[in-house]
Amino acid sequence: xxxxxxxxxxRLDAGGDAxxxxxxxxxxxxxxxTDPAHAADCAxxxxxxxxxxxSLGFEAGxxxxxxxxxxxxxxxxxxxxxxxxxxxxxxxxxxxxxxxxDPFDPALEDTPAGKVIxxxxxxxxxxxxxxxxxxxxxxxxEHGALPFRITIxxxxxxxxxxxxxxxxxxxxxDELTADLALICDTGLFDRDTPAITTMLxxxxxxxxTIRAASRDLHSGMYGGAAxxxxxxxxxxxxxxxxxxxxxxxxxxxDGVQELPEAIAAQWQGLGFDAEAFLGEVRLSVPAGxxxxxxxxxxxxRPTCEANGITGGxxxxxxxxxxxxxxxxxxxxRLVAGQDPLKVRDSxxxxxxxxxxxxxxxxxxxxxxxxxxxMATDNPAFEATRxxxxxxxxxxxxxxxxxxxxxxAGYFRTExxxxxxLTGFALDDDMIHSPNEKYDLRAFTKGMRSWxxxxxxxxx
Amino acid sequence: xxxxxxxxxxRLDAGGDAxxxxxxxxxxxxxxxTDPAHAADCAxxxxxxxxxxxSLGFEAGxxxxxxxxxxxxxxxxxxxxxxxxxxxxxxxxxxxxxxxxDPFDPALEDTPAGKVIxxxxxxxxxxxxxxxxxxxxxxxxEHGALPFRITIxxxxxxxxxxxxxxxxxxxxxDELTADLALICDTGLFDRDTPAITTMLxxxxxxxxTIRAASRDLHSGMYGGAAxxxxxxxxxxxxxxxxxxxxxxxxxxxDGVQELPEAIAAQWQGLGFDAEAFLGEVRLSVPAGxxxxxxxxxxxxRPTCEANGITGGxxxxxxxxxxxxxxxxxxxxRLVAGQDPLKVRDSxxxxxxxxxxxxxxxxxxxxxxxxxxxMATDNPAFEATRxxxxxxxxxxxxxxxxxxxxxxAGYFRTExxxxxxLTGFALDDDMIHSPNEKYDLRAFTKGMRSWxxxxxxxxx
Numbered sequence: 001x002x003x004x005x006x007x008x009x010x011r012l013d014a015g016g017d018a019x020x021x022x023x024x025x026x027x028x029x030x031x032x033x034t035d036p037a038h039a040a041d042c043a044x045x046x047x048x049x050x051x052x053x054x055s056l057g058f059e060a061g062x063x064x065x066x067x068x069x070x071x072x073x074x075x076x077x078x079x080x081x082x083x084x085x086x087x088x089x090x091x092x093x094x095x096x097x098x099x100x101x102d103p104f105d106p107a108l109e110d111t112p113a114g115k116v117i118x119x120x121x122x123x124x125x126x127x128x129x130x131x132x133x134x135x136x137x138x139x140x141x142e143h144g145a146l147p148f149r150i151t152i153x154x155x156x157x158x159x160x161x162x163x164x165x166x167x168x169x170x171x172x173x174d175e176l177t178a179d180l181a182l183i184c185d186t187g188l189f190d191r192d193t194p195a196i197t198t199m200l201x202x203x204x205x206x207x208x209t210i211r212a213a214s215r216d217l218h219s220g221m222y223g224g225a226a227x228x229x230x231x232x233x234x235x236x237x238x239x240x241x242x243x244x245x246x247x248x249x250x251x252x253x254d255g256v257q258e259l260p261e262a263i264a265a266q267w268q269g270l271g272f273d274a275e276a277f278l279g280e281v282r283l284s285v286p287a288g289x290x291x292x293x294x295x296x297x298x299x300x301r302p303t304c305e306a307n308g309i310t311g312g313x314x315x316x317x318x319x320x321x322x323x324x325x326x327x328x329x330x331x332x333r334l335v336a337g338q339d340p341l342k343v344r345d346s347x348x349x350x351x352x353x354x355x356x357x358x359x360x361x362x363x364x365x366x367x368x369x370x371x372x373x374m375a376t377d378n379p380a381f382e383a384t385r386x387x388x389x390x391x392x393x394x395x396x397x398x399x400x401x402x403x404x405x406x407x408a409g410y411f412r413t414e415x416x417x418x419x420x421l422t423g424f425a426l427d428d429d430m431i432h433s434p435n436e437k438y439d440l441r442a443f444t445k446g447m448r449s450w451x452x453x454x455x456x457x458x459x
Numbered sequence: 460x461x462x463x464x465x466x467x468x469x470r471l472d473a474g475g476d477a478x479x480x481x482x483x484x485x486x487x488x489x490x491x492x493t494d495p496a497h498a499a500d501c502a503x504x505x506x507x508x509x510x511x512x513x514s515l516g517f518e519a520g521x522x523x524x525x526x527x528x529x530x531x532x533x534x535x536x537x538x539x540x541x542x543x544x545x546x547x548x549x550x551x552x553x554x555x556x557x558x559x560x561d562p563f564d565p566a567l568e569d570t571p572a573g574k575v576i577x578x579x580x581x582x583x584x585x586x587x588x589x590x591x592x593x594x595x596x597x598x599x600x601e602h603g604a605l606p607f608r609i610t611i612x613x614x615x616x617x618x619x620x621x622x623x624x625x626x627x628x629x630x631x632x633d634e635l636t637a638d639l640a641l642i643c644d645t646g647l648f649d650r651d652t653p654a655i656t657t658m659l660x661x662x663x664x665x666x667x668t669i670r671a672a673s674r675d676l677h678s679g680m681y682g683g684a685a686x687x688x689x690x691x692x693x694x695x696x697x698x699x700x701x702x703x704x705x706x707x708x709x710x711x712x713d714g715v716q717e718l719p720e721a722i723a724a725q726w727q728g729l730g731f732d733a734e735a736f737l738g739e740v741r742l743s744v745p746a747g748x749x750x751x752x753x754x755x756x757x758x759x760r761p762t763c764e765a766n767g768i769t770g771g772x773x774x775x776x777x778x779x780x781x782x783x784x785x786x787x788x789x790x791x792r793l794v795a796g797q798d799p800l801k802v803r804d805s806x807x808x809x810x811x812x813x814x815x816x817x818x819x820x821x822x823x824x825x826x827x828x829x830x831x832x833m834a835t836d837n838p839a840f841e842a843t844r845x846x847x848x849x850x851x852x853x854x855x856x857x858x859x860x861x862x863x864x865x866x867a868g869y870f871r872t873e874x875x876x877x878x879x880l881t882g883f884a885l886d887d888d889m890i891h892s893p894n895e896k897y898d899l900r901a902f903t904k905g906m907r908s909w910x911x912x913x914x915x916x917x918x
Contacts, residue, residue: 034776092778098674160776201679205777214741215557218891219764220660220862223792224747224756225737230765230787234696237689278684278817282673285816288683297683305678306689307780312767313788317493317619318664318825319551320790320863321766321891328689329772331779333682357744366777403679404779432780433675 004143005455011138012447019134019447020108020117020440022052026088026126027106027119033068033089034160042068042156045088049133049154056137057145058152063172065164068156072175075136076146082457083151083178083417085407086129086185087158090121091432098434108440115440124431127438128184128423129154131446138447139454147458151178155407158185161205161367162406169414177415180380182453185405187425188442189270194388194396194449196381197421198374199299202334203404204343205366208233208351209327212359216312217322227358229326230311236354237328240304244290247304247332249346255337259300267295270397280428299400303333329366333402340368369406375418380457384420387452391445396422424449463602464914470597471906478593478906479567479576479899481511485547485585486565486578492527492548493619501527501615504547508592508613515596516604517611522631524623527615531634534595535605541916542610542637542876544866545588545644546617549580550891557893567899574899581897583890587643587882588613590905597906598913606917610637614866617644620664620826621865628873636874639839641912644864646884647901648729653847653855653908655840656880657833658758661793662863663802664825667692667810668786671818675771676781686818688785689770695813696787699763703749706763706791708805714796718759726754729856739887758859762792788825792861799827828865834877839916843879846911850904855881883908 012019031045032038046062046069053060053073060073068089093103101107106119117127132152139146153176157164169176189195212227242248259267274294278284288297297303311326313319332343344365351361374381376398388396401421408419424442425431471478490504491497505521505528512519512532519532527548552562560566565578576586591611598605612635616623628635648654671686701707718726733753737743747756756762770785772778791802803824810820833840835857847855860880867878883901884890 034774034778036775092772092774092776094772094774159778203679203779205779207777212742215889216892217740218862219762219766219790220662220792220860221757221886221890222740223764223790223861224760224762225733225745225753226740226742227746228764230768231696231700234693234765234768237693238697241690274684281676281681281685283671283685283817286684287686287815287817294684298680301683303678303683305682305687305779305781306693306771307678307778308771308773308782309689309693309785310769310773312765313551313553314767314769315493315551315553316495317551318666318788318790319493319618319766319891320662320664320764322764323767326768329777331678331682331777333679356746358742358746401679402682403677427680430674431680432677432778 002455005451007142008138008451009448011142012134012451015138016444019130020443023117023127023130023443024106026130027121028104030104031089031156032092033157035092039068042089046071046156049088052133053152056140065168067164070156070164070168071152071154073152074149076149078148080148080457081151081178082148083153083176083181084132085153085155085181085183086132087125087155088129089156089159090124090126091159093120093434095434100435116437117440117443118435118437120436122436122438123425123429124436125158125185127443128425128446131424131443132184132450134447135450135454138451147454151176165407166410166414169410173415177417180378181411181417181419183405183408183419183421184423186401186421186423187427189397189399191426192393194392194422195399196385196396197401198376198398199400200372200405200408200421201302201402202338202340202369202371202409203406204332204334204340204368206330206344206347207327207364207366208330209325209362210359211325213322213324216324219320219322222322226322227356228322229359230323232356232359233309233311233326233328236351237306239354245288247302249304249343249350251346252302252343255339256302256335257337259296264296266398267299277427298402300335302335302338305331307331333404334371336371336373338371340370344368367406369404370409372408372412374420378418380420383456383459384422384453387456388422388449391449391452461914464910466601467597467910468907470601471593471910474597475903478589479902482576482586482589482902483565485589486580487563489563490548490615491551492616494551498527501548505530505615508547511592512611515599524627526623529615529623529627530611530613532611535608537607539607539916540610540637541607542612542635542640543591544612544614544640544642545591546584546614547588548615548618549583549585550618552579552893554893559894575896576899576902577894577896579895581895582884582888583895584617584644586897586902587884587905590883590902591643591909593906594909594913597910606913610635624866625869625873628869632874636876639837640870640876640878642864642867642878642880643882645860645880645882646886648856648858650885651852653851653881654858655844655855656860657835657857658859659831659864659867659880660761660861661797661799661828661830661868662865663791663793663799663827665789665803665806666786666823666825667789668784668821669818670784670821672781672783675783678779678781681781685781686815687781688818689782691815691818692768692770692785692787695810696765698813704747706761708763708802708809710805711761711802714798715761715794716796718755725857726758736886757861759794761794761797764790766790792863793830795830795832797830799829803827826865828863829868831864831867831871833879837877839879842915842918843881843912846915847881847908850908850911
């Protein structure tokens with residue numbers, strides 16, 4: 001029993017409905033950062049958060065950037081200074097037809113696995129960031145003030161490559177540099193096992209457009225005489241992997257290390273069920289590099305994927321066109337040792353070398369962030385691991401993550417600050433997909449987890 | 460001088476503005492047959508034609524089909540019976556942003572090469588079919604009646620695979636069977652040289668959709684573990700051609716003959732300028748089968764092209780999704796000797812054989828029509844060649860065509876009727892592309908050409 005923590009937990013338990021109502025308010029704002037049509041919605045989400053944080057006593061503001069605003073809020077006093085990071089922007093919602101409700105009209109739904117909060121951003125990342133804000137709210141309500149200095153830093157461009165992040169960190173280095181960053185944008189290892197993510201893949205995003213003729217052509221008139229950008233683009237994408245599933249871009253694996261045996265053994269001990277992981281999305285055979293397990297493939301191996309492709313006529317029916325251009329969005333997940341800019345250069349050189357006569361390629365950048373490996377010897381890691389283990393049925397684990405949280409890398413390179421990543425999402429939350437959800441249990445135990453972590457870090 | 464023909468030609472010359480106004484009325488109707496949203500517009504175009512033909516004394520009606528209506532009109536009397544075929548439906552207009560005016564607000568525009576009629580369908584095929592109707596109008600106005608029986612048969616699904624055509628021909632065999640079909644949906648050989656098209660490629664349209672996971676996945680969470688349908692589809696498309704540009708579908712070239720030397724020599728004599736043909740659309744190197752010329756490739760060799768591809772996130776910005784599915788529209792241009800259904804079966808078998816575990820392919824049909832070779836020994840061919848040669852600066856030529864006019868094949872197989880194809884389009888008419896046009900000269904000399912042909916066939 002803890003006289004300092006227990007009343008905060010009790011207050012969180014009593015205030016669940018009000019916390020949920022606040023989250024729903026935030027989820028109703030369609031803050032899709034990648035779509036320029038939603039710029040005003042992003043600003044609205046930032047303002048909503050500023051108002052809420054000011055109401056808690058934070059000194060908070062929505063700070064302009066060339067893109068969407070950053071929310072920065074300061075609360076608490078003392079020598080210890082912790083920065084909390086989350087993002088208020090969300091992914092696009094297409095294909096809308098696959099949602100069973102309006103993505104921006106959130107609701108609590110009953111499912112066989114329990115109650116879930118349904119809506120875009122419920123898990124990634126509005127639900128997660130609100131677990132921290134609610135823990136602060138309860139702490140302040142109970143004790144009058146936070147137990148140490150907390151800066152809350154909420155980004156609005158995480159889902160669109162964070163173009164303003166590094167300049168903003170540089171311009172506000174002193175204000176944002178703390179002893180440690182807490183980042184809440186990752187998941188539980190499984191329903192009952194909390195995780196602190198200590199390895200994160202980096203991400204390189206490239207958009208390539210192939211152009212041939214000066215205009216769309218009739219395939220009857222020109223078929224057999226003119227280049228077809230769809231065929232060229234298909235050939236390029238097909239060539240990016242060999243028969244063993246390895247990426248063929250020259251130099252791609254330079255610097256990539258095999259997983260240390262100690263880490264491999266720890267991951268082995270997690271009892272990961274690859275069959276169930278794949279089966280949940282109706283797959284059965286791991287599709288990555290031959291001879292590597294699923295956990296190794298998604299946590300510690302680099303990949304190359306096509307995330308989108310378009311060219312020619314894609315409407316209903318048929319149109320016998322030879323299109324003038326075709327384009328694809330290609331992403332590379334990167335691991336420790338890989339230089340994103342070297343990979344980009346090699347990729348572009350490879351594509352250009354494959355172009356036949358009369359064809360040209362152009363490229364658009366969509367971010368380039370390196371992988372991160374966390375400093376787990378910081379005592380905050382063990383304190384947090386214990387706090388999480390007290391809240392959840394199983395002991396917390398140090399894990400890897402296939403996703404990219406570029407901000408962790410930038411906190412290190414720009415601010416010299418370590419990051420501790422923990423969060424409460426689940427693999428089946430359908431983030432970036434239709435019908436995104438966040439378990440109500442993740443939200444309630446997430447708030448309680450942060451109260452415990454704040455308590456642990458206050459020691 | 461011909462007392463029967465000359466006054467008809469004079470009447471056509473005097474009535475040019477009124478003929479153009481009628482064509483504009485028809486062009487204003489957005490009869491895009493492949494898009495279900497335009498079904499009512501297709502019906503409106505059919506009704507417009509029926510009203511116009513009834514006003515000329517034709518017994519005309521818009522006849523229902525499971526798709527868009529067929530226009531059938533009967534005029535004239537006598538033992539000789541000729542059927543005229545055209546189509547009133549048009550291609551989609553995307554990308555709309557590349558049009559320099561509303562595609563359905565036609566106008567006469569001045570260009571360095573002379574006046575053109577700008578608008579979707581101006582060349583393909585509304586402008587062309589109206590050249591025949593205007594010739595009939597002038598003939599009837601001058602002589603009180605047509606010189607022989609003419610049935611006008613106008614389709615509304617030519618640009619969407621003609622799904623209702625064969626059943627309609629079968630159900631109305633007696634009514635539609637004539638001594639010869641005149642089909643106006645092809646082009647001049649060049650500005651000054653009219654053409655009678657005697658070889659036509661067939662067309663097989665297939666839409667293939669590759670599915671893997673049960674939903675879109677996050678490429679961070681699943682990248683390296685899950686199949687990516689875009690990669691699989693790209694690999695399939697890339698594999699459809701070998702390094703020599705030959706189609707790899709097994710059995711694809713079964714039955715395909717090399718071009719007879721006599722025809723090759725005749726085509727050689729046409730003085731085709733491959734460099735100018737490709738240069739007009741900013742290309743320089745023929746992209747088809749290695750070692751074959753452009754004219755041979757587009758008139759007498761079969762091809763395979765991807766006409767459209769889509770998968771994953773294709774909007775602005777970036778989305779790190781592993782899509783659940785990706786699809787492509789693939790078409791095959793076929794030549795004499797190829798069986799469309801055998802090619803379809805082999806294509807589908809080939810695709811299915813390339814699927815890795817956990818992936819499935821589904822197929823949608825978009826037409827399957829064989830190539831056609833015309834019966835040039837029918838005396839109407841020589842009569843028409845002479846009539847065309849009298850109107851245009853150069854002698855008319857017998858040519859091939861890379862495009863597909865499936866109706867010519869169906870007239871033969873379903874009605875036992877030969878077809879004679881002539882028309883006045885040019886390679887730079889941008890049919891199926893933005894800014895479609897029809898030369899005013901093609902329209903006026905086209906009307907005069909049909910008057911001459913009607914006169915020649917009346918002998």
